[in-house]
Amino acid sequence: MIPAKRPAAQPVRWQQSWREAVTDAGELLDLLGLAAHADSLLAAADTGFALRVPRGFVARMRHGDPRDPLLLQVLPQAAELGAAPGYTHDAVGDLAARAANGVLHKYHGRALLIATGSCAINCRYCFRRHFPYxxxxxxxxxxxxxxxxxxxxxxxxxxxxxxxxxxxLATPKLVELSQALAAMPHVRRLRIHSRLPIVLPERIDREFTAWLAQLPLQRVLVVHANHANEIDASVEQACAALRAAGVTLLNQSVLLRGINDSVAALGALSERLFECGVLPYYLHLLDRVHGAAHFEVEPAQALAIVDGLRATLPGYLVPRLVREVAGAPCKTPVEHGAAMAQRDGIE
Incomplete structure (x- = not known):
């Protein structure tokens, strides 16, 4: 007798993975075998910025390591509670750039839409952690x-x-927007900035890639990975699906103390990204948002790291070191002379 075939396992829909995200710091530490470190790792009071991290991203963290570079990006810590000079709630001047409801206009030829305030992961260094969504x-x-x-x-x-x-946003909502954009003769490109292909790769499903494939605009998707350990086989598959839909893939990172502030860490990230068909694009100096000062890397050190990357990687794998300056007409390249001036208090 031939045994009956078992039904194929159904893929987990991304909305379910979203709902099942870890939102309790104690649970996160338990999952990583770090419960004994709770007193030394966690903020003693509410930081005003909730913990949220998908379980698939937690699975990429090193068990038992309180300094894991993925853990430190999402774990609320006591350092967030202190005030730091020069750190504000609107670090990059978003509110002053408002052109219409949800529209920011900072740079010539480009407009940014604040599509939603929701995110699958709350990164502790996020420059919009205080934004009035x-x-x-x-x-x-x-x-x-x-x-x-x-x-x-x-x-x-x-x-x-x-x-x-x-x-x-659900794909039908994105379809609604893109149909309206495609009807504007002057709009040629749609650029999406998203962390989800990295932290929740299930989001890159067939419905989503089918929408992108038929979109009559040039399509660019800028993902956000800070460390090579963030990229596993599921992320690689998501990137492959995006490339197959005709999407240009770039990556932007933030330079973060204790997480990726070395030639080795950023070099490994660039190599891993390129294996997935993603080009390194920007390496941002930290935006000085209240609660994130403990992540800052000084510009002189940042430049030394980038010099090290140039000495060890092909030029196309070296991201451009920039910082966002409120009111500037473009991202500001960080160069040796400017970094020395800032160090010496000239700016």
């Missing part, structure tokens, strides 16, 4: 105000989706 979301009222502004400014050739994380 409830009042500033472009998706409100079927994108009406944001789309009206985009139609009115024909200098905009590229629309950037940001958040939160724009891929927190």
């Amino acid at each position: 409830a009042q500033q979301t472009a998706a409100a009222n079927h994108w009406d105000e944001a789309l009206a502004w985009l139609r009115s400014d024909t200098s905009i050739s590229e629309v950037i989706l940001s958040g939160g994380d724009p891929l927190a």
Whole structure:
């Protein structure tokens, strides 16, 4: 007698993985065998920025290691509670750049839509950790105000989706937006900035890639990985699906003390990204948002690291070191002379 075939296992939908994220710091430490370190690792009071991390991302953390570079990106720590000179709630001048509800206009030819305030992971260094998403979301009222502004400014050739994380939106919502954008003759490119292909690769499902494949705009997706350990086989598969849909893949990282502040760590990240068909794009100096000062790497050290990358990697694998300066017309390249001036207090 031939045994009956077992039904194929159904893939876990990304929404389920989202709902099952770890939101309790004690549980996170228990999962990693670090419960005994709770007193030394955790903030003693509410930092005002909730913990949230998908379980698939937790699975990539090193068990028993309180200095794991993935853990330190998401774990609320006492250092977040102290005030630091020069650190503010709006580190990059987003509120001053508001052009319409949920629309930021900082740079010529580009407009950024705050698509949603939701994100699958709360990174402790996030420059929008204090952003008033409830009042500033472009998706409100079927994108009406944001789309009206985009139609009115024909200098905009590229629309950037940001958040939160724009891929927190269901694909039909993204379809609704993209149909309206494609009807604007002056809009040629759609750029999406998302951490989800890294932290929740299940989001890159067939419905999503089918939408991207048929989209009549140039498509760029900028993922956000800070360390090579963030990239496992599931992330590699998600990147392959995106490339197959005709998407150009770039990566941006933030230089973070104790996490990726070495030539070895960033070199390994660039190599791993390229294995997945992703080009390193930007390496950001930390945005000085309140609660993140313990992550800062000094510009002189950052430049030394980038020099080390240039000495060991092909040029196309070396990300450009930049910082965002409120009111500047573009991302500001960090160069040796400027870094020395800042160190000496000239700026």
